Each structure stands twice: as C-alpha cells, then as structure tokens.
Amino acid sequence: MMISLLRTGAFAAVLVTFAAFPALATEDGAIKHRQAVMKAVGGHMGAMSAILKKQVPFTKDLGVHASAMAELAKIAARIFPEGSDFGETRAKEDIWAKPKEFAKVVQAFITESEKLAKVAKTSDINAFNAQFKAMGKNACGACHKPFREKKK
C-alpha cells in the first residue's frame, strides 16, 4: 500500500514535471528571445547614434543599420506571445490587456523604421537625423513608456 502510494506519488511527480516543464521552457524561451531581439534593436540604435554623433567615421554604414532595423521591426509583433509576462521580464501585462493600443505602437515601429531605411538611401544626413529622432520618439519611447515595466 505504502509502496504503491509512493510509486503513484513519484509517477505523478514525474508527470507534473513533464507537463510543467515544456510550458515553462517555452515561456522562458520566449522571454529570452524577446530580450535578445530587443538588444539587437538597441544595438543598431546605439551604433547609429555613435555615427551620428561623429564618435566614429562610419557614415556610410547608416544604411546597413537602418535596413536591419526595418527587418527587425517586422518580427517585433511576433516576440510578444500571450503568456510571456511570466518570469523575469519587464514586459507589462497591458501588452495583452490592451491589444489594440499595443498593435498601434508595433505598427509605428514598422512605419518609422521603413522611413528611416528609405531616407538612408538618399544620403541626406539631416533628414536621416530627423527621422532617427522621430523613430526613437514614436516607436521606441512610445512603446517603452506604456508597455515596459520599470526595473524593480
């Protein structure tokens, strides 16, 4: 009796572990993946900023970063799967509670980054600078303010 109880218990525990683990793993994975994508986005942003501030002479690379950004913007909508507010993340629940408002900033990111990639092709540095700022404000800032939790 005792042994069979134990055995069922152990079996149940194994079952629970199996059942819970994949779910946990994918959600954790989704968070890690999202943060990695956002780091890449931030990386291109930081690189462009250093170029625009003339800290480095790579003006001709602005186009590379701008098109990478436009490509990354297109996957932005996919990096917020439902349920991925569980765990070590700064993504706010409002992302899923207010899907319409969230979709708006995702779209703003796509539109603004496409514009930036286009301006990059004209080699008009002033126009590029202006669009760089606009993207920062209307995409990055506009999403981080309502949808990213402060560090706690």
Next chain:
Amino acid sequence: MEPAISHSAKRRNSLFARIFRVGLISALTALIAAAWAQPSTAAGDAARGKYLFDAAGCLGCHTDIKNKGNPLAGGRELKTPFGAYYSPNITPDADSGIGKWSDADFIRALRNGVAPNGSHYFPVFPYPSYTGMTDKDMLDIKAYIFTTPPHKTVNKPHRTLPPFGTRLFVGPWKALHFTPGPLQPDPAKSAQWNRGAYLVRAVGHCAECHTPRNLLGAKKTDMDMAGTADGPDGGTVPNITPDRKTGIGRWSADELEDFLDSGMLPDGDFAGSDMGDVIDQSTSRLSKADRKAMVEYLRSLPAVDNRIEAKKKSPAKIKKKK
C-alpha cells in the same frame, strides 16, 4: 514724580510695544512685498507660464491619465511607501478646483506647502523643490492654469498609513526637513550653470525621484541624485551623479542632452516609465539652451559612488501567470 506704574507692568508695556513694533514692521514688509509683487500679479504671463508648467511637470501628476481623467482634474494615484495619495483638481473650476484662489494662495501652496485654510500639504506634492521658484514664475504658471478649461471633479481622499496620513504630522516634518525660499544664485558660477541649477533643482524637481530617502521620507542630503532602489511605485531610479562607475560619469554632454531631448540612452536603449513621462512632458519641450544649462549643472554635481541594483525578485514576487 514717579509714574504710578509697577515694574512688571512697565516691562509688560515695553513687551507690548515691542510686539507692536514687530507687528508694524512685518505689516510694512508685507505691504512692500505686496506692492512689489503687484506688477507681476497683474501681468501673469500665460505663455511664459505654459513653458514653466511643462518644465515643472504639473500636468502628469494632476491628470489621471490611466483612467482617462480630464487634464489637471486630479485623481492620479501616487503610490509611496506610506500609502497611496491622490492628486487634487487644480483646474480653474470655482468649486472643485482652485478657481477661487488668490495669487497669494497659489504662492503659499508652492512656496510653503500650506493650503489656503492653513493646513500643511504632504510632500508628495513636490513643493520642497518648487519652493525654489521665483514669485514671478509661480504666478506665470497660475496665469497659464487659469486659461485651461475648468472641470468639476471632486478630490479623492488619500489612503495612507498613520501617522503619514495626518496633516498634523507634516508640520514637525517640515520643521526638520524643509527650508522654504527661492533658490539663491551662486555668483561664483556662470549664468548658464545657475539657470541649470534652477531648472534641475527648483522647477524640474529631479531630486524628488533621484535622491534616496530615509525612513521618514526625507531626502538624504549626502546622497544627492545618487539614485535609489525604492523609487516611486517600488521601482529603481538610477544614480545620475557624475560617478564614472555607478553614475553617468561616462556619458558625454551630448549624450546627456540627447537623453533629455529624446529619451535615448548611450547604449541605444530608450527610457520608459516615469522618466519617459518626464522627457515627454518636460525636458523635450524645453529650449536647447535650457537643456544645455541643465546638463552643465548635472555634470558639476559631486560624484557619489552608489550602485543601484534591481532588487532580486524572490520566487514569490515573480509575476504569476493568470
């Protein structure tokens, strides 16, 4: 002949005389002050006021944006370790707002943290910073507020823990931790530095969030702008002193100016949360010259070595999936 007056009566008399004299002098001073303030009272400049109103961030705190409240009609929840405070209606509505306030009422609120009925305001209203503003700047802000539409919205009562919920507690607190009066310029420093100090300290009230507080909620003066892991809503607020390791000492002046303009950090990340609001509603709306002045002042602050780390979440505090 010796006057028929006792010694003590004489002394009392002279005491009365002294009180009378002091009273007279302060009445005269008040008169002079009133006469002095008169021109600016009459000519509160609303356009200039709007600029300062933005720089001071009045709108964000006095608007319940989350619940789509009317501008300046109050009701925004401000969470603190002492409980939740709700900002009041400061629209020019005569009954539920501040429509009946005189210029003197308005100045007293911002300069001294005292209400028209004489009670003390809680220092969640950042008057410990605003006290540094000039009378003229305060009255220009009032002139602007009085051009905005009135809204009838009744104030919500605060939900705070004793003794922090009682106004009687605020008097002694102020006696210990609050020095009223306009910020005095430092003649040894440049005009730009002084302008920056005025914008950072008095108007922009950066220290209200960026300086850590002790158990009584008073700012730790030796940790000026050194950040805290116990900021508003329990979030962290970074160290913005020029310390190279733990503050923003490695940022260039350009990078700091850009940050106040657009919210971009030197590593390409973007500020969100409270600072996103400060940038949106205040610093990005200032002139380039004013942002430059703030940067000059911030970079002159004493560096404080204070690493701010997010509190490690205990498993219980990690958000649970619903």
